[in-house]
Amino acid sequence: MKDLAILQHIERFVSLNEEEKNAFSAIVEEHIIKRKSFIVQPGFVCKHQTHIVRGALRSYFITPDGSEHTIAIAIDDWWISDFYSYTSQTPASLYVEALEDSVVQQISYDNVERICNDHPRFERFFRLVAQKAFAYSQRRALSNIGKTAEERYLEYAEMYPQIIQRIPQYIIASYLGMSPEFLSKIRKKLASSS
Amino acid sequence: MKDLAILQHIERFVSLNEEEKNAFSAIVEEHIIKRKSFIVQPGFVCKHQTHIVRGALRSYFITPDGSEHTIAIAIDDWWISDFYSYTSQTPASLYVEALEDSVVQQISYDNVERICNDHPRFERFFRLVAQKAFAYSQRRALSNIGKTAEERYLEYAEMYPQIIQRIPQYIIASYLGMSPEFLSKIRKKLASSS
DNA sequence: CGCGACGTTGATTTGCCTCAACGATTGTGG
DNA sequence: CCACAATCGTTGAGGCAAATCAACGTCGCG
DSSP: TTHHHHHHHHHSSOOOOHHHHHHHHHEEEEEETTTOEEEOOOOOOEEEEEEEEEEEEEEEEETSOEEEEEEEEEEEOOOOOOOOHHHHTTBBBOOEESSSSSEEEEEEHHHHHHHHHHHHHHHHHHHHHHHHHHHHHHHHHHHHHHHHHHHHHHHHHHHOOOHHHHHHHHHHHHHHHHHHHHHHHHHHHHHHHH | OOTTHHHHHHHSSOOOOOHHHHHHHOOOOEEEEEEEEEEEETTTTTOOOEEEEEEEEEEEEOTTTTTTEEEEEEETTEEOOOHHHHHHHHOOHHHHOOOOEEEEEEEEEHHHHHHHOOOOHHHHHHHHHHHHHHHHHHHHHHTTOOOOOHHHHHHHHHHHHHHHHSOOOHHHHHHHTSHHHHHHHHHHHHHHHO
């Protein structure tokens, strides 16, 4: 039952009957993504929402001056995409790159719209997901306001210890909005003071 | 026809028949909000989504050190709320305050859920709104990364000249993430160099 | 009029970046 | 299986954008 993970995920929000489960299973595509390869690239429309079965991916973009900025780091059982590109079906401005060999399940924009038309329960599911994603992003933005780099790191490390272990430090730094050198200095200071 | 503005707003996303329009009109409450009064306060659950017919409001929160941070500035025909509190129906962490005497139209959480159950078209509308709001907030966050305070101000002033005129400068500064003193210096520099 | 809200200006401080050089580890082709 | 190159992390010196602090100007309003 390859789609079990993603169906369980959905049933946390809405309950589904057999017909709905089958309709959904039919539109899920499972893929293996090799480390360092991309599922979204600037200039191309992001056509899928991606659910990570296992592995790790990140989204990031590159400013005109050439520096990388990580927008999201996602691991097992999270979703990732260029949500702006997906929603508006316009060319992406982000890269979405696998940090490890990963297994993902994807559903395409067209199939989402279709299944939402056919089954209002999915309309509801995607409304709740969008609301939750938005609320979560608002909250993250809030909780970072007025914090120093050290405070942001401590909070993140406490919240997502698995990510700290699995993901290279310079990517964490880029996600937390600081230089890798500065994160290194923060960690040194924390290690000596504990 | 008091509900005209908000119905027009909805019909930009989905088309409604007479029955749906009537059902929606029935749950809209119109209120006048006096300058300096609050429609959301920390500790209380945010029970409404608020559509501004005319006037200006902002949402902000206060960090433990006592400093104010403006999250959103909204004027005629925009929506505002503590979206996190609304979505999860948990106590708010934001204030939402009127900056001018304003006229708003509100719909309650319970009524939104009810009308979504009864009419899938509204489920669709609120999904699209949540998706758009999320995509927009992502995009704003993106476009600010790696920018100096001056660049952020110039961009905002170009995008929303009406807001620059109508809203006190220290609130703009707080929204753009800089001190009021520094915004003053930026404006002085820009005035002399043009 | 006088008070409070808002904006300005200058002096000083600081959090974090940039640059540069140097380990440590990993992996990869010969 | 080793050599060499990437990749990643560390350390220190110097610099800058923006915050903080403090004082003063100005306007509208009760």
